[in-house]
Amino acid sequence: MSPRKLDPDTRTTLVDIAARLLAEHGAGALSTRKIAAEAGTSTMAVYTYFGSMSGLVREMVHEGFARLEQQFAGVRQTDDPVADMAVLGHAYRHNARVNSHLYAVMFGGQSLAGFSLTEDDRQHGRYTLATVVDCAGRCIAAGRFGEADPLLVAHEMWITTHGLVNLELGGYLIDPVGADRAYEAMLTSLLVGVGDDVKSAAASLAASKKRRRREVETPEPVTSRN
Amino acid sequence: MSPRKLDPDTRTTLVDIAARLLAEHGAGALSTRKIAAEAGTSTMAVYTYFGSMSGLVREMVHEGFARLEQQFAGVRQTDDPVADMAVLGHAYRHNARVNSHLYAVMFGGQSLAGFSLTEDDRQHGRYTLATVVDCAGRCIAAGRFGEADPLLVAHEMWITTHGLVNLELGGYLIDPVGADRAYEAMLTSLLVGVGDDVKSAAASLAASKKRRRREVETPEPVTSRN
């Protein structure tokens, strides 16, 4: 009946249940007892598989970064790297909105079940940025961003998109500005600010819009399997 | 001995203690019992004055916005509005770093003591942006930002600075990029991106640096009185 070794399926089931509880009923509903009840086990399961409640939260953070990476992986590399960059930004935003509760844990700082980021967790996050650094490098190689530093440009993109998404999820961006309008404006400003010319930036942004649905929004990332 | 009416001093004392516990010992140390112990009262004090624990958290959020407003108020309006804008950005960042735990509650989303933002709380936050909108208007009037929309520019500034600060507080910005370098780079990119020319932007940024210490960092903000 009971398996002898730790069961990977049970492990992912627990993460899925936790993520769903978090998404559907908020942070207050994330408890060992509720998770155990949903999984049909005792509260001990959380401790055998994750050591503690915050261990499970950490697992959810890694899951969040994994989904972001998967989202990035769906973005093509074309001969218009600036458009690629815009699509990556959209992918970041889309991922954050679809997994908003995970996102809050990833970047919200502290306060969920006493969880706090370790340097390993952060490194995981920074590693995810590699895709953007690479794209920035291609923009520079294509002569679009002048002599910029790819790492710095990638950080500027990250900061911008992250700031937008964070305020958007916090409910701070409303009419008449709104998140969509702010996103487009910011992207334009930033691209021009790092060296692209106004017309080229506008063209790449227009090109990116056509790709967003196909490369970002279509394969609804699998949240759970329960 | 016991006052007949609700004592405003006791009220602010409770907020101060809560903010200090949060800052010094993290979210886990924020409990009615610990607050009561420090204040020399019973746990009931939290309920008499704030209705609940999350009511106290809400009060801390308002306190956070009040400090930000105070921080903004210390920034002068000069005949170089772009430099003013850069100083405002620095003020935002400085305030967030000095009150990082309040900041996390203001924008971190959910999850502290079941607290969640109401539309009133958000409105308070947006109102604080008025100073930035005004400054953007002066930039435009000075012919620095072309025909831009002040509200949109202010949002771009907010998004940028907020994104930077949030990642900085999360520990994600490290060498070789780092928060300081990223901040200067982002400010330059953004100013140029919204219409300023490269040389003018650089000059205003240089001018702003000299003002930062005096107008932002000197008057260590008083904890509270509300």
Add this chain to the structure above:
DNA sequence: CAGTGTTGCACAACGCCGTTATTCTTCACC
């Protein structure tokens, strides 16, 4: 194919939490 030890798991308990009911005290008002 037994014997044996390890280990996943359920159950119950501990100490903490937010919150509430009860009780007492103390002041404001007539």
Add this chain to the structure above:
DNA sequence: GGTGAAGAATAACGGCGTTGTGCAACACTG
């Protein structure tokens, strides 16, 4: 001075994360 309203202390309730205890089931030894 009497009376009623309201702040505040105490204790209790249910829920939380976590931990100790005991059992049962598998893996491994011979």
